[in-house]
Amino acid sequence: MAGSKPGSGNSAPARLPSLWVPLRYFVTAQVAFVTAMLWAPWQVSNLLDFYYQGHDLALTHLLTLGWITMTIMGASFQLVPVALETTLWSERLACWQYWIMLFGVAIMVSHFWIGHHEGLAFGAGLVLVAVILFLINMGRTLWQLPHWDIVGRHMAAALVYLASTVIMGNLMALDKIFDFLGGQVLSTIHAHAHLAGIGWVTMMIFGASYKLIPMFSLSELRDERLAYWEFWLLHVGLAGLYVTLLLKSPWATLFALLIATAVGLFLWTMRDVMRVRRRPRLDWGLRHAMSAMTTLAIVTILGLWLSTGWVPSEELAARLAFGYGVLALLGWISAMIIGLMYKIIPFLVWHHRYSDLIGLRTVPAAAQILGESTPRIEFWLLYAGIAMTVVGVVFASWLLLQVGTLVLALAGLTFAVAVCRIYCHLVPRLTPLPEAQIVGT
Amino acid sequence: MTESETSPVTEEQIYNTLRKLIDPELGVNIVDLGLIYNVQIDDGEVAIRMTLTTRGCPLHGTFVQAIERALNELDGVTGVTVEVVWEPAWNPDMITPEGKRTMAGAGRGGPAW
Numbered sequence: 001m002a003g004s005k006p007g008s009g010n011s012a013p014a015r016l017p018s019l020w021v022p023l024r025y026f027v028t029a030q031v032a033f034v035t036a037m038l039w040a041p042w043q044v045s046n047l048l049d050f051y052y053q054g055h056d057l058a059l060t061h062l063l064t065l066g067w068i069t070m071t072i073m074g075a076s077f078q079l080v081p082v083a084l085e086t087t088l089w090s091e092r093l094a095c096w097q098y099w100i101m102l103f104g105v106a107i108m109v110s111h112f113w114i115g116h117h118e119g120l121a122f123g124a125g126l127v128l129v130a131v132i133l134f135l136i137n138m139g140r141t142l143w144q145l146p147h148w149d150i151v152g153r154h155m156a157a158a159l160v161y162l163a164s165t166v167i168m169g170n171l172m173a174l175d176k177i178f179d180f181l182g183g184q185v186l187s188t189i190h191a192h193a194h195l196a197g198i199g200w201v202t203m204m205i206f207g208a209s210y211k212l213i214p215m216f217s218l219s220e221l222r223d224e225r226l227a228y229w230e231f232w233l234l235h236v237g238l239a240g241l242y243v244t245l246l247l248k249s250p251w252a253t254l255f256a257l258l259i260a261t262a263v264g265l266f267l268w269t270m271r272d273v274m275r276v277r278r279r280p281r282l283d284w285g286l287r288h289a290m291s292a293m294t295t296l297a298i299v300t301i302l303g304l305w306l307s308t309g310w311v312p313s314e315e316l317a318a319r320l321a322f323g324y325g326v327l328a329l330l331g332w333i334s335a336m337i338i339g340l341m342y343k344i345i346p347f348l349v350w351h352h353r354y355s356d357l358i359g360l361r362t363v364p365a366a367a368q369i370l371g372e373s374t375p376r377i378e379f380w381l382l383y384a385g386i387a388m389t390v391v392g393v394v395f396a397s398w399l400l401l402q403v404g405t406l407v408l409a410l411a412g413l414t415f416a417v418a419v420c421r422i423y424c425h426l427v428p429r430l431t432p433l434p435e436a437q438i439v440g441t
Numbered sequence: 442m443t444e445s446e447t448s449p450v451t452e453e454q455i456y457n458t459l460r461k462l463i464d465p466e467l468g469v470n471i472v473d474l475g476l477i478y479n480v481q482i483d484d485g486e487v488a489i490r491m492t493l494t495t496r497g498c499p500l501h502g503t504f505v506q507a508i509e510r511a512l513n514e515l516d517g518v519t520g521v522t523v524e525v526v527w528e529p530a531w532n533p534d535m536i537t538p539e540g541k542r543t544m545a546g547a548g549r550g551g552p553a554w
Binding site for chain 1: 462494
C-alpha cells in the first residue's frame, strides 16, 4: 500500500495551545473555587455582619480573581484560537503570567485576611503585572484578526475593562496606605465591583456565548443586530453607572436601565438561539448556562431596584446589596463558568488523550468523560445552596446562611469530584480503554 | 490475499469506514453529521471532500489524520487525500435522519446526549 498523501485544506486550522497552558489556570481556579466554598461555612458570622470587612473581601477576591479571572484567562488561551480562528501569540508569556498571577492572588487574599495594607498593595501590584502580560498576549492574538465580529469586539472590550478594574483596584489598595482618593469608600467599591462584574466578566461571557451556545446547541445566531445593540448599550450603561455610582448620583437608575435593556437583548437573543436549536437534549453544561441566564434576569431586576434607592431602610438596602452580589457571583457568573467548564475541560482532555486514537480504537465521547450523575447532583446542590445563602443574607438568618453555605460546600466538593473524574482520563492507567478494536477493519 | 489486494475498494466500503469515526462533542459519526461532501475513488486513490461543524474547529487535524489512518487500512486503497472546505458551509440541516435519531435517542446509556 502506498503512503497516504498529507491532508489538505483551503483554510488554516486553529492551533490549540499545548495542554498545560489552559489546564494550569483551570486547575488553580477550581482549587480556588472549592477552597472558597469550603471556607464560607466558617464565615457565617462575618457574612451576617457588614460586607466591607477584610474576611469578606478575602473570600470575595478568592472567588473573583482566583476562580473567575483565572478561569477566564485559561479559557481565553483555549478558546480564542477556536472562536476567532487564530493562534495564541505566546505560550511562554502565558506560563510566566500564570505564576505572577498565582502569587499575586495568594498574597492579596492572605493580606486582606490579616488586614495588612502594604502586603495587599504588593499582591495587587503583582496581579496588575500579570494582567498586563495577559493583555499583551491577548492583544497580539486579537491583532491577527482579519475582521472584527461581535465575539471579537466583546472580548476586546472586556480586556479594556479588566485593565480598568485592576488599575482601580491598585489605586484602592494604595489609598489604604496613602489615603489620597477621597470620596466615600463604599461608592468606590460599588463602582469597582460593577466595572469588574459587568465590564470584564459579563462582557466576556456575552461575547463567548454568542459563539459557544449556538455551537454547543447546534443552532445559529440569526440576528446579529440585537447583539450589536446589546454591546453598545452595555458600554454606555456601564460608563454612566460607573460615574454615577462614584458620585452617588440618582441618575444611576437611568444607566442601570440601559444595562438592563442590554441584558434583556442578550437573553432574548439566547432564547432565540435555543428555540431553533437542533440538539434536542440539553446536557449539564448547557443546563448550567441556561439556569445562569435565568439568574442573570433576577440579578438585573434586583440591581435595577437597588439603583432607584426605593428601599425602606439603609440596613435592608445593605443586605439586599450583599444578596445581589452573592447572586451575581454564584448564580450568574459561577454557574455559567461551571457550565462552560463542563464543555471545555472534557474536550480539552479528550483531545489530549484520545484524538490520536480516532480511526484506530473505540474511544469515549467527550460527554461520556464528564458523565451524568455528578454534574446533576452538583447542579441541584449549587442552586439550593445559592437560594438559601441569598435568602439568609437578605433576611439576616443565621440558620439559613449556615445551612446554605454548607450546601454550597457540598456543591463545591461535588464539582471537584466531577472535574477530577475528567482529569483521570489524562492518566491511561486509571482509565484504560475497554477494548482494542481496530476501527478500520 | 492477492485477490483482496487487487480488488477495487468501493464507495460503500469508504462510507462504512467513515461511519466509525465519531465526533467527540456530538456523539454522531461524521457521515451522518453531513460532514462528508464527496468521495472519489480513482484507481485506489481516495479523495475525500469534507467540512467541519465550525470554522477553525480544533478537530481539523484530528479528523484528517483519522480518516487517512482508517482508509489506509482498507484493502485496495493506495492513497488518501482529504480536503477540508468551508463552502458550502455546514449547517445542522445536513445531519441525516439517522444522525438526528442518534442525538435525540441517545439519552441514558448512549453517547450521553
